[in-house]
Amino acid sequence: MRLVKIGLASVNTTVGAFGRNVDRALDVARRMAAEDVTVGVFQEQLIGGYPPEDLVQWQGFVENQWPQLERFARETGALSTVFLVGVAVNHQGLRYNCAALVAGGKILGLVPKEKLPTYNIFYEGRTFSRGYPGMREELRGVPFGDFLFRFDFGLLAPEVCEDIWSPEAPLRRRTYSGAELVVNVSASPFRVGHGDTRRELLATRASDHQCTIAYSNALGSNDGIIFDGGGFINQNGKPVLEEPRFQEGFAAAVVDLDRTLRLRAENTTWRSDREAWLREGGKLVPTIDCTAAFTSRREMLRYPVPAHRSFFLPAPDTRRSPREALCEDILDALALGIGDYFEKTRAFKVIGIALSGGRDSLLTLLIAYRYAKRVRPENPGSLLRAFYMPSRYSSDATREAAETIARELGVSFQVVPIEEAFERELNIARTMLAGAEVTPITEQNIQARLRAQRMWNWSNSSGGLFLQTGNMSERAVGYTTTGGDLMGALAVIANVPKTVVMYLLDYLLEQTGYEGIRKVLAKPAGPELAHNQVGEEELMPFPILDACFYLFAGEKLVPSEMQAALEAMFPEVEGARLRTYVEKFIRLFLQSIYKWVQAPLSLHIGNLDLDRERALQLPVVTSSDWTKG
Numbered sequence: 001m002r003l004v005k006i007g008l009a010s011v012n013t014t015v016g017a018f019g020r021n022v023d024r025a026l027d028v029a030r031r032m033a034a035e036d037v038t039v040g041v042f043q044e045q046l047i048g049g050y051p052p053e054d055l056v057q058w059q060g061f062v063e064n065q066w067p068q069l070e071r072f073a074r075e076t077g078a079l080s081t082v083f084l085v086g087v088a089v090n091h092q093g094l095r096y097n098c099a100a101l102v103a104g105g106k107i108l109g110l111v112p113k114e115k116l117p118t119y120n121i122f123y124e125g126r127t128f129s130r131g132y133p134g135m136r137e138e139l140r141g142v143p144f145g146d147f148l149f150r151f152d153f154g155l156l157a158p159e160v161c162e163d164i165w166s167p168e169a170p171l172r173r174r175t176y177s178g179a180e181l182v183v184n185v186s187a188s189p190f191r192v193g194h195g196d197t198r199r200e201l202l203a204t205r206a207s208d209h210q211c212t213i214a215y216s217n218a219l220g221s222n223d224g225i226i227f228d229g230g231g232f233i234n235q236n237g238k239p240v241l242e243e244p245r246f247q248e249g250f251a252a253a254v255v256d257l258d259r260t261l262r263l264r265a266e267n268t269t270w271r272s273d274r275e276a277w278l279r280e281g282g283k284l285v286p287t288i289d290c291t292a293a294f295t296s297r298r299e300m301l302r303y304p305v306p307a308h309r310s311f312f313l314p315a316p317d318t319r320r321s322p323r324e325a326l327c328e329d330i331l332d333a334l335a336l337g338i339g340d341y342f343e344k345t346r347a348f349k350v351i352g353i354a355l356s357g358g359r360d361s362l363l364t365l366l367i368a369y370r371y372a373k374r375v376r377p378e379n380p381g382s383l384l385r386a387f388y389m390p391s392r393y394s395s396d397a398t399r400e401a402a403e404t405i406a407r408e409l410g411v412s413f414q415v416v417p418i419e420e421a422f423e424r425e426l427n428i429a430r431t432m433l434a435g436a437e438v439t440p441i442t443e444q445n446i447q448a449r450l451r452a453q454r455m456w457n458w459s460n461s462s463g464g465l466f467l468q469t470g471n472m473s474e475r476a477v478g479y480t481t482t483g484g485d486l487m488g489a490l491a492v493i494a495n496v497p498k499t500v501v502m503y504l505l506d507y508l509l510e511q512t513g514y515e516g517i518r519k520v521l522a523k524p525a526g527p528e529l530a531h532n533q534v535g536e537e538e539l540m541p542f543p544i545l546d547a548c549f550y551l552f553a554g555e556k557l558v559p560s561e562m563q564a565a566l567e568a569m570f571p572e573v574e575g576a577r578l579r580t581y582v583e584k585f586i587r588l589f590l591q592s593i594y595k596w597v598q599a600p601l602s603l604h605i606g607n608l609d610l611d612r613e614r615a616l617q618l619p620v621v622t623s624s625d626w627t628k629g
């Protein structure tokens with residue numbers, strides 16, 4: 001029996017706040033040591049914050065991380081814990097994204113990331129250089145490269161995030177070289193369903209490579225990329241610990257590393273694969289001996305027995321239903337996104353929403369309220385302001401719905417009519433047009449723009465964070481006004497399809513029983529910019545719109561393929577009608593790209609997103625001729 005206690009840390013870092021990031025990490029490091037953690041795992045780019053994007057091009061951004069790493073080492077020097085910390089380093093003019101091994105007051109090693117993700121939201125290949133098999137360098141007197149590290153408790157292999165996402169992972173050659181404990185410092189952004197993907201991936205790697213894996217993820221939102229924290233310990237395929245997500249702190253568990261070696265020895269497939277690898281010229285990874293530099297304290301650790309006192313019976317099932325898991329995850333992620341933007345920019349005092357009595361602004365308000373409840377539990381509503389701005393087209397029903405939810409949440413609610421200003425702007429527009437008619441669409445847009453202007457004015461003088469409320473589906477087809485409801489300081493639900501907006505509201509109604517939600521849902525969605533406007537009549541049914549969006553923008557199908565998929569999905573709708581929906585969707589989508597590119601920074605929760613930096617990089621000036629074959 002060789003017991004080791006592994007701690008997984010979650011620290012909410014800010015890009016560029018090196019000193020503050022390390023202060024927060026030190027606090028967790030000390031708490032881990034106080035609870036006898038042998039190996040404490042932090043996240044990728046702990047010191048610099050993630051994603052640093054092109055800040056890595058500034059030599060100072062990278063160089064100035066080193067003194068902070070040294071400080072971390074110094075201030076943890078008396079602790080009996082080995083720490084893994086993500087840091088960027090400069091070496092011979094190139095930048096590397098590393099896992100640093102720190103123990104006994106010293107930086108004992110630096111292992112650079114080999115797989116640099118340059119897809120979706122990731123741009124690492126643009127700024128960082130890769131580590132490579134057999135890399136053996138020294139940086140400021142510290143071993144820097146492809147190494148294993150021997151401690152009195154076992155053989156450890158540090159690595160960085162994406163390294164584990166490849167079947168050709170460095171951990172293959174490192175475990176074949178004897179590594180027992182693979183430690184992955186990670187920054188894996190929240191995306192719907194990604195938590196399950198991580199769990200399965202780690203179980204597969206730990207089983208394929210017969211090792212114990214400790215994986216610790218980043219926490220907190222930076223620039224709309226939301227890290228949900230959490231982490232996993234998996235021993236040779238068996239889950240040992242799953243750290244709760246969306247909270248700062250750490251979780252720890254004891255593992256018996258002898259078990260990892262025993263299972264490895266029993267696994268004839270692993271052994272013969274290793275022999276074949278050696279025969280084919282596989283090169284063993286060298287080991288740095290750290291036993292003189294650090295002595296662990298493990299005599300107090302106890303064998304990890306199941307809390308439910310059975311090695312044979314399952315633990316009580318605490319899993320959430322898929323519906324609850326989806327809704328709670330999205331709501332937690334978006335609330336963290338609002339909160340971290342509000343706090344980390346240090347630019348705002350309150351949060352404001354133009355509240356229409358419709359679905360999108362209601363959901364945005366409820367998400368902001370979720371954040372407010374965390375930081376001001378005694379009076380969450382005091383952090384928020386809601387403004388209802390009626391024109392001649394606004395109904396009593398939406399006003400009543402908006403007022404009701406604001407009252408239920410204790411949020412200040414102000415009615416600011418725009419009718420007079422609308423009339424004035426209409427007349428001015430007529431004058432500018434020298435007598436020509438103001439189009440009906442312009443009439444609509446004037447109202448949306450007046451509301452935006454008022455929100456900006458309120459924001460300027462109050463220090464208010466003006467939340468933009470548009471959903472992804474309507475943005476995709478340009479059903480939003482440039483300079484109007486498309487604007488705001490932070491777009492909260494811009495990555496949420498309309499059908500998901502409705503799903504979340506149904507869930508929240510069930511959870512909270514708020515009358516305001518019920519009143520909003522009682523009325524069909526529509527912008528109230530003209531008489532009796534119903535969004536689904538002007539566009540198409542939202543389930544079909546979202547399906548078109550998924551098939552075209554996500555799956556990249558051509559119209560005939562989309563049509564076939566829609567016919568299978570909506571057999572009750574006539575084929576000819578589906579064809580007009582497909583054509584309409586593609587036309588609107590391709591002619592609305594200019595709108596998304598001027599939308600505010602938005603919170604990201606899925607790989608299919610309308611954000612030129614993070615998902616679809618489409619030209620604004622483009623023709624749809626190619627879609628016609």
Ligand SMILES: Nc1ncnc2c1ncn2[C@@H]1O[C@H](COP(=O)(O)OP(=O)(O)OC[C@H]2O[C@@H]([n+]3cccc(C(=O)O)c3)[C@H](O)[C@@H]2O)[C@@H](O)[C@H]1O
Nearest residue numbers: 441444445448474478479480481482484485526527529594
């Ligand atoms: N390719 C291009 N590149 C750059 N700019 C381009 C452009 N094409 C038009 N433009 C400019 O954009 C203008 C048209 O865009 P914009 O002013 O936004 O107006 P537009 O897209 O014509 O109309 C806005 C639509 O959004 C709907 N809406 C508005 C507000 C809320 C909601 C809701 O869901 O509640 C819906 C509204 O019913 C209407 O159908 C043009 O007048 C022109 O100035």
Ligand SMILES: Nc1ncnc2c1ncn2[C@@H]1O[C@H](COP(=O)(O)OP(=O)(O)OP(=O)(O)O)[C@@H](O)[C@H]1O
Nearest residue numbers: 354355356358359360361388389469485525526527
């Ligand atoms: N009467 C209003 N008072 C305040 N804000 C409004 C008003 N009408 C529209 N807005 C703002 O403009 C945004 C766009 O309107 P839109 O109709 O797309 O959304 P919604 O009303 O929130 O949701 P839905 O479309 O599902 O009814 C709203 O979310 C809201 O922020």
Ligand SMILES: NC(=O)CC[C@H](N)C(=O)O
Nearest residue numbers: 117161162165187188189
């Ligand atoms: N920062 C990274 O390398 C993360 C990439 C990884 N595939 C993830 O999404 O979790």
